[in-house]
Amino acid sequence: MEMAKQEWKFTTKDIAEKPDLFLSGHRACAGCVPTTVLRLIMKALRGPTIVTQATGCMEVVSSIYPYTSWAVPWLHTAFETAAANASGIEAALKALKRKGRLKHEHVDVIAIAGDGGTYDIGFQALSGAVERGHDFLFVLYDNEAYMNTGIQRSGGTPKGAATTTSPAGTAIPGKLEYKKPIADIMVAHEIPYVATASPYYWRDLLEKVRKGLEVEGPAFLHVLAPCPRGWRSDQAKSIEYSRLAVETCVFPLWEAVNGQYQLSVASKLIALAPQKKRPVTDYLQGQGRFRHLFSPQNKHLLEDFQRITDERWRRLLAKCGVSAKP
Amino acid sequence: MSAREKSWKEIAPAGVCSRTSTTFLTGDWKTYMPVRDLEKCTRCLLCVLFCPDGAIHWKQEKSDIEFDYNFCKGCGICANECPTKAITMKVE
Amino acid sequence: MKSVVKQERMALSGDEAVAYAVKQSDVDVVAAYPITPQTIIVERFSEYVANGEVQTEFVCTESEHSALTACLAASVTGARAFTATASAGLALMHEMLFVTSGCRAPVVMAIANRALSAPLNIHGDHSDSMAQRDSGWIQLYAENAQEVYDSIIQAFRIAEDINVLLPVMVGLDGFTLSHTLENVDTLPDEVVKQFIGSRKFPNVLTHEGKMAPFKLDPDNPMTMGPIALPNYYFEFKRQQEEAMKNALSIIKQVNSEYAKISGRSYGNGLIEPYCLEEAEVAAVCLGSTAGTMKTVVDELRAKGVKAGLLRLRTFRPLPVEDLRSALCNVKAVAVMDKCMSFGGNGGPVYHEIRHVLYDADVRPYVVNYIYGLGGRDSTGTAKYLRGSPADSSGKAC
Ligand SMILES: Cc1ncc(C[n+]2csc(CCOP(=O)(O)OP(=O)(O)O)c2C)c(N)n1
Ligand code: SF4
Ligand code: SF4
Ligand code: SF4
Ligand SMILES: [Mg+2]
Numbered sequence: 001m002e003m004a005k006q007e008w009k010f011t012t013k014d015i016a017e018k019p020d021l022f023l024s025g026h027r028a029c030a031g032c033v034p035t036t037v038l039r040l041i042m043k044a045l046r047g048p049t050i051v052t053q054a055t056g057c058m059e060v061v062s063s064i065y066p067y068t069s070w071a072v073p074w075l076h077t078a079f080e081t082a083a084a085n086a087s088g089i090e091a092a093l094k095a096l097k098r099k100g101r102l103k104h105e106h107v108d109v110i111a112i113a114g115d116g117g118t119y120d121i122g123f124q125a126l127s128g129a130v131e132r133g134h135d136f137l138f139v140l141y142d143n144e145a146y147m148n149t150g151i152q153r154s155g156g157t158p159k160g161a162a163t164t165t166s167p168a169g170t171a172i173p174g175k176l177e178y179k180k181p182i183a184d185i186m187v188a189h190e191i192p193y194v195a196t197a198s199p200y201y202w203r204d205l206l207e208k209v210r211k212g213l214e215v216e217g218p219a220f221l222h223v224l225a226p227c228p229r230g231w232r233s234d235q236a237k238s239i240e241y242s243r244l245a246v247e248t249c250v251f252p253l254w255e256a257v258n259g260q261y262q263l264s265v266a267s268k269l270i271a272l273a274p275q276k277k278r279p280v281t282d283y284l285q286g287q288g289r290f291r292h293l294f295s296p297q298n299k300h301l302l303e304d305f306q307r308i309t310d311e312r313w314r315r316l317l318a319k320c321g322v323s324a325k326p
Numbered sequence: 327m328s329a330r331e332k333s334w335k336e337i338a339p340a341g342v343c344s345r346t347s348t349t350f351l352t353g354d355w356k357t358y359m360p361v362r363d364l365e366k367c368t369r370c371l372l373c374v375l376f377c378p379d380g381a382i383h384w385k386q387e388k389s390d391i392e393f394d395y396n397f398c399k400g401c402g403i404c405a406n407e408c409p410t411k412a413i414t415m416k417v418e
Numbered sequence: 419m420k421s422v423v424k425q426e427r428m429a430l431s432g433d434e435a436v437a438y439a440v441k442q443s444d445v446d447v448v449a450a451y452p453i454t455p456q457t458i459i460v461e462r463f464s465e466y467v468a469n470g471e472v473q474t475e476f477v478c479t480e481s482e483h484s485a486l487t488a489c490l491a492a493s494v495t496g497a498r499a500f501t502a503t504a505s506a507g508l509a510l511m512h513e514m515l516f517v518t519s520g521c522r523a524p525v526v527m528a529i530a531n532r533a534l535s536a537p538l539n540i541h542g543d544h545s546d547s548m549a550q551r552d553s554g555w556i557q558l559y560a561e562n563a564q565e566v567y568d569s570i571i572q573a574f575r576i577a578e579d580i581n582v583l584l585p586v587m588v589g590l591d592g593f594t595l596s597h598t599l600e601n602v603d604t605l606p607d608e609v610v611k612q613f614i615g616s617r618k619f620p621n622v623l624t625h626e627g628k629m630a631p632f633k634l635d636p637d638n639p640m641t642m643g644p645i646a647l648p649n650y651y652f653e654f655k656r657q658q659e660e661a662m663k664n665a666l667s668i669i670k671q672v673n674s675e676y677a678k679i680s681g682r683s684y685g686n687g688l689i690e691p692y693c694l695e696e697a698e699v700a701a702v703c704l705g706s707t708a709g710t711m712k713t714v715v716d717e718l719r720a721k722g723v724k725a726g727l728l729r730l731r732t733f734r735p736l737p738v739e740d741l742r743s744a745l746c747n748v749k750a751v752a753v754m755d756k757c758m759s760f761g762g763n764g765g766p767v768y769h770e771i772r773h774v775l776y777d778a779d780v781r782p783y784v785v786n787y788i789y790g791l792g793g794r795d796s797t798g799t800a801k802y803l804r805g806s807p808a809d810s811s812g813k814a815c
Contacts, residue, residue, distance in 0.1 A: 016374040016384035024380040024397040025347030030355060031401030035378040048636030052491065063644035067350050068343035068625050073634040075494060076643035077487055077517045084484035087477055088449065088491025088499070089634065095446035095475040095497055107636055125487070128480025202375050228401075236402030236415075239376050334653035334660075338622035339583065339632065340522040341654055343641040346625045 008046075008210045015206065018043045019071075026069040028061040031235025033242060034141045034225040035061070037199050038112070041139060041223075042072070044209035049108040050089055054117030055079035057148040057227075058141060080121040083129035086111035086136040108213050109136040115156030116146045119182050123155075130189045130218040137212040137219045140182065143227035151230040155180040158250075159308070160301050161289045163230075168292035173301060178308055186220040187256045193219035195255035200243035201266050204253060208264075211255070224251045232288020244283040247276070249313040254320065261319040271322045277313075280306045352379065356400025358415035360393060366412035367391070373404035373413065422681040425603040432563045432595035433458035435602050436502060436528045436588075439570035441466050442610040446497035449477035449488035453507040454540045455592040456530040460502060482507035486514040486525070493523035494642055496633040498574065498617055501525065504592060505532035508546045512553070518585045519554025519658060521643055522632075524577030524617075525585040527555075528570065530596040531705070531756075533792040541793020542592030544704065544756040548766045550587070554658050556665055557734040559589040559704040561684075563600035566590045568682055571610055575672045580620040581664040583632075591706040593793065609679060662735040669732055688737035690729040691744050693719060697726025700745060702771055703754040704730050707789075707796065711754075730767065741774045750783040751775070756790045 021042035028035045038058060052075040053059045059076050062069035077085055090109050096102040113122050118140040126138060145163045146152040153166040158179045162168040166175035187194045193215040197205040205223065212219030226241040228234065233241060245251035246266050253264035263271055270276050281302065284290040293302045317323070338344065374382045374391060381398035384391055405413035430438060436459045440448065450460045460478075467476045475492075479485040482503050489499035503511065508529060518525055529547050533539040547557060556576060560566040566588065573586040590596055605613075619631035622640070630638030646654060666688065673687025684690050690708070693715050694700060701711055708729040718725035728744055730737075745751055753772075755765020762769065768786035775781050790796045 012371045012375070013384065016371040017386065020380045022380075023346050023348050024394070025350040025352060026379070027347075027350075027352070028378060030378075030399035031403055032378050033403075036376055036403075039378070039380055040375065050495070050634050050636065060645050062347070063343065063641055064347075065341050065644045065646040065650050066337075066344040067347040068345070068641035068644060069347040070641050071346070071639060073636055073639045074641045075491060075634060077490060077521065078513060081484070081487045081514070084479070084487035085491040087479070087484065088447065088488030088493075089495045091447045091449065091475040091477050091488060092492035092495035092497035092499075095473065095492075096495075098473050098475075099446070101496075104636060124480060125484045128484055131480070132477065199376070234402075236406040238378075238401070239403050239407050328647065328649055330649045330653070332653075334656040337650070337653060337657075338624075339620070339654070339657055340520065340642060341644045341646050341650075342622050342632065343625045343644055344623050 008207065010206070015043050021045065021071040022062070023069040023071060025067065026061045027064060028057065029229045031228045031238045033199055033238040034058050034143055034227060036239070037141050037223050037225045040199060040202055040205055041209050044206040044213070045108065046210060046213055047106065047108060048104045049110060050075070051110045051112065052076070052082060052085040052089060053111070054082035054113035054122055055148070056114035056117055057143070058112065058114065060148055079117055080125055082111040082113040082117055082122055083126040083138060086138070087129045087132065087134045090134045090136050110139060111136055112139045112141065114147070115140065115142045115144055115154045119155030119180050127189065130186070130191050130220070133217050135217055137209070137221060139221045139223060141223050141225040143225045143230055145230050147227050147230045156182065160293050160305055162292060163289070173292055173298050181312070183220065183222040187259060187261070190259060191218045191220060192216065192258055193255070196222045196251065196253050198224045198242040198246050198251060198253060200239050201246065201253060204264050204266065208255060230289070233286055237286065241283065241287070244278070248278045248280045248283040248309065250280055250283050250309050252313060252316055254316060261316070263320045263322065271317055280309050351396045352399055353396040356398055356418060358400040358402065359395060359398065359418045360400070360402070360404050360413045361416050362393070363412045363414070366410045368410055370409060372407055372409065376403050376407050378403065421678055423605060423609050423679055425605055425680070428602050428604050429599050430563055430567070430602045431458065431597050431599050432566045432590040433530060433597065434462055435563045435567040436570055436590070437462035437466070438604060439567045440500050441472055442605070442607050443571060443574050443614055444498065444611050445474050445500045447475045447477065447489065447492035447499045448501065449479050449485045449492070449499070450501045451479050451482045451485045451503065451507060453482070453504050455532055455542070455596040456502045456504040456507070456528065458596065459528055459530070482510045483514060486511045486518060486527070489525045490514065490518045490521060490523045493525050494521055494634055496617065496619070496635070498578070499525045500527070502528040502530070504530040505534055505546045508550060509534060512550065515550055515553035515555060517643070520654065522583045523585060524583055526570065526573045526577055527585065527587050529587050529589045530592045531589050532592040539792040540592070542594050543791045543793065544589070545758070547587060547589050548757040551734065551766060554584065555734065556584055556586040556662070556732070557589065558586065558732055559730070560595065561706055561708045561729060563595060563598070564602050564682070565684055566595060567602050567604065568676060568680065571614065572672045572676055574614045576665060576668055578617055579668045580618050582661050582668050583620070584658070584661050584665060589705060594706045605680060613676065613679060665735050666737060684731050685729070686740065688732040689740045689744060690731055692727040692729065694726035694728060694744055694748070696724060698724040698749045699752070700726040700728055700748045701752045701754060702728045702730060702745070702767065704733065704756070704767060707754060707756070710796070736770055736774070738774050741771065742778055745771070745775060745782060746778040746780065748782050750785065753784060753786050755786060755788050758788055758791065
């Protein structure tokens with residue numbers, strides 16, 4: 001399975017025609033983009049695949065017994081175990097193949113977890129699994145809080161966001177800590193493929209899923225997945241937010257192949273034409289979790305949000321070898 | 327709480343699911359439903375890709391898309407993302 | 419027994435006996451994490467892997483939590499999986515023990531029984547596995563390295579029986595068994611392989627409406643480990659309880675089949691009575707203590723005391739009927755616990771034995787002795803059979 005042996009070419013129609021492997025009838029809230037992400041991801045499979053998932057919204061809404069939304073073999077065990085599940089599945093497939101008991105030439109393994117199951121409780125298992133080099137794709141759908149248990153803060157919640165464990169109070173204005181740069185941390189594990197993606201840029205997302213599957217060894221895909229319930233935002237705008245996050249460089253799109261960073265098209269266009277970079281307020285306004293940042297006494301927080309966004313963007317450009325234009 | 331249809335003797339062990347969620351209709355969750363202006367629609371299929379509920383299908387035989395109101399939850403993403411503003415959300 | 423096969427006598431510690439049995443059991447995936455006094459198991463097994471003596475995929479995980487999780491996932495993918503741990507490692511697995519049994523994954527695990535912190539102590543007692551009593555795992559406790567070897571092999575047969583399909587823990591006392599060299603008669607590789615056979619899978623109804631083997635297979639997709647609401651959760655727990663009941667007869671059957679090829683059996687597989695017939699006083703214990711106790715019983719018998727011993731080999735499922743009929747005719751029973759149930763008025767084995775005897779027509783006196791915590795030597799064992807039938811921790815009933 002060499003990396004990008006043959007480029008995967010597809011039209012919108014090809015994808016629309018592909019039968020869903022993540023099925024309708026799931027119980028996610030209306031306008032839940034994490035489910036759009038799952039639907040899209042499942043359209044990028046290249047062959048026999050086993051999916052395993054951490055506890056969280058996407059697991060709960062898709063597997064309420066006796067119903068399942070998974071047309072592929074699927075396993076859930078616990079909250080912090082997505083990567084350990086993948087390790088065990090991949091090890092089993094290897095052993096069975098070696099002993100001539102596997103029917104398939106190759107079976108892809110995908111582990112899916114939310115931000116809680118990735119940044120926080122599942123991080124040890126993830127770090128261990130990629131260090132061991134298991135051949136699997138880990139997909140983080142990042143809705144930036146523990147939504148399943150009622151919107152609590154995670155290591156992936158942005159600074160300033162109000163959650164039920166970091167409420168915007170009179171003394172403390174929402175979460176005090178910055179979002180952990182999880183994808184960079186995964187690059188630091190020196191794994192062959194790490195990328196960020198956003199469902200608005202669905203083509204880029206699908207290509208990255210495919211690359212993550214094709215690469216030999218661990219791959220990590222960080223997908224921003226707006227959650228209207230947790231973000232206190234308009235359901236209809238969930239995909240729009242996944243675009244605005246990229247256009248404001250709050251969530252730039254890039255990939256690191258064997259540690260080599262490069263910007264993906266949507267973000268590269270902004271790098272080349274910096275006037276296209278929108279202010280973070282375009283992304284933040286309308287999201288109820290950031291509403292308090294717009295009150296006069298929190299002006300500094302809004303500025304800080306812009307500052308950290310710019311700083312991280314500059315650092316990314318440097319890693320990608322793009323010189324920051326004024 | 328939904329009903330129990332089978333006894334412990336009849337069901338598979340360990341919670342192996344016995345049916346797909348496509349038999350669980352979510353269409354009655356919606357307040358608004360998407361209605362498409364056939365004239366404006368360019369069949370770009372973006373709505374098909376973005377719908378969280380897989381409730382818009384591309385029908386090759388008709389060369390057209392079709393809403394499946396059995397699953398549409400009325401979120402309005404399709405209307406918001408449609409490049410030609412062909413979809414409007416109407417009270418059901 | 420004519421069909422008993424020729425065996426090779428090896429000098430093995432309990433841990434080495436585990437590793438050797440696993441090597442012979444055609445295990446597909448071993449995922450484990452080191453902890454004293456289990457570590458020798460994974461070290462020996464790593465050597466087999468490094469020297470190409472096994473085809474097993476060895477996953478050296480970053481924690482016991484992931485070790486068991488990987489075994490569980492491997493098992494439901496169709497592999498035979500094994501892990502080993504002790505003490506803190508088992509405690510760290512706690513969450514996943516329930517998930518493993520709930521997923522009906524027939525993982526086999528050796529526990530080199532060790533005390534729990536704090537204070538930290540690496541020596542043998544049963545606090546670790548007793549704390550996992552209700553996790554849905556079958557629990558076997560071995561008396562010596564020979565039984566450790568035999569029990570690991572049997573454990574795969576028991577766990578994978580489609581009427582059981584439950585994970586099995588085999589307990590071996592930390593250091594007393596794990597680190598002590600003994601003579602162990604080992605079966606030829608082929609005999610072990612044949613005895614265990616290949617993994618079997620019951621056919622289950624999938625969401626596609628098909629009957630398919632119970633495993634993750636792209637040709638027959640199925641959803642494992644979903645969320646079950648109050649309308650169905652209980653049903654799956656009931657199934658597990660039925661499987662535990664089935665295990666009682668399967669353990670006996672495996673014990674007697676194994677006796678035919680090896681010439682060795684351990685009581686009926688569930689309990690092992692020693693001089694219990696016509697005994698007036700009896701002790702109940704688990705694991706290696708039974709070896710010492712048998713000597714004590716012999717001594718007492720020589721002195722005219724009608725003493726006997728019951729070794730509980732299978733702690734889960736609890737062989738209620740076997741225990742009751744074996745003990746109901748003695749006058750007094752001393753139950754020995756290598757574990758404290760804080761505030762519980764006696765140790766866990768004591769609770770079980772009292773519970774079993776409650777329904778006996780004539781109830782013997784039952785007293786409890788907590789002994790050997792944190793590896794304390796239990797010399798002078800004879801006193802357990804001499805003491806007064808009633809003491810502060812266990813009143814005569
Ligand atoms: C060990 C453990 N701790 C806590 C929980 C409770 N819990 C279940 S899901 C969840 C949050 C999931 O958050 P995330 O991974 O971000 O997924 P989301 O629900 O946001 O999609 C928590 C805290 C659990 N199931 N297991
Ligand atoms: S809470 Fe958010 S992530 Fe969870 S189902 Fe609802 S919209 Fe989706
Ligand atoms: S997004 Fe709009 S134009 Fe495109 S297919 Fe859907 S309705 Fe038609
Ligand atoms: S309203 Fe939402 S659920 Fe309904 S078809 Fe449009 S995108 Fe799908
Ligand atoms: Mg989340």
